[in-house]
Amino acid sequence: MKKLPLHAEKPLITKKQYEAMYPKENETELAHLYFISKPHKISTPLRPIVAGIHAPATLISKYLDESLRPIFNRVARKTIYINSLDLVKQLENYERDGNLSSSTKFITADVKNLCTMIPKGGALDALYRFCVKHGKDGNIGNLSINTIIRLACLVLDTNCFVFDNKYYKQIRGGAMGSPFTMTLANIYMYEWEQSLIQHQQIRNELYGRYIDDIFMTSNESIENIKALLDQANEKDPNI
Structure with missing residues (x-):
């Protein structure tokens, strides 16, 4: 019987991507947790920060962030304020278009613990839908969507840190301090806020x-x- 040739599976990432994401063994160290105060909030609560600049999955997190953040910024540009000046310009346009009146109300709301509250499953589902909608031929750049999800899982599953001489693993949300965390939280939030966005745009x-x-x-x-x-x-x- 003639043997069929064996075909090696196509690598999920290129050698260049592997080298960009692989941790530098001589620099790798466990992340540690610290806190910074939020003096603008009542009772001055603390914001937890995981300092993981040399954590094993940091370079993967950075690569995902650099791949997805520009796409998110482009897609959500009309509903994301870059800074206070951006808000002022939008208010000026709002007034110029005749929408500002004596009955106009300014409403502010705060999303509590944005990065640390997102559930892993829900965040990955939102990420998948975002990639499918805004990717091309099942890819984001030169990464397949399935590879992106697997890499995102790896980042979320390795959020380990030390605090007060004890070791912890974060099981919910993303680590504050990990580059990919904010982009993932933004993608999750962008899906949640669509009904509010549409309500406002209609009016x-x-x-x-x-x-x-x-x-x-x-x-x-x-x-x-x-x-x-x-x-x-x-x-x-x-939320």
Whole structure:
């Protein structure tokens, strides 16, 4: 019987990608947890930061961030505030278009613990849908979507750190300090906020978010605004 030739499986990543993501063994170290205060918040709560600049999966996290962040920034540009000046310009356009009146209300909302609250499964599902919608031929750049999901799993599954001489593994959300965490949280949030975005666009109102701070305008009644926000708040228990 003639033997069929064996075909090696095509690598999921190229040699160049492998070298870019592989940890430098002589520099690798376990991440550690520290806290910074948030003096602008009531009672001055603490923000947990995982310092993992030399953690094993940091280069993978960085590679994913560099691959996906530009796509997210392009897709969500109209609903993301870059800085305070960007918000001022949008308000000027809002006024110029005749939408600002004596009944206009400015609404602010805060997303509590944006990066650390996202569930792993939900975040990966949102990431997959985002990649399918905005990728090309099943790829984002020269990475397949399935490879991106596998790499994202690796980053989320290796969020280990030391604090007070004890070892921990983060089982929910992403590590504050890991490059990919913010992009993943933004993708998850972008899917969640679509109903609010559409509601605002239909009424020629502003909606935008700067990381975990939301700003909106409205000419509706206080009762309608509260109902809208309550509905949004109940949409996902993680937000």
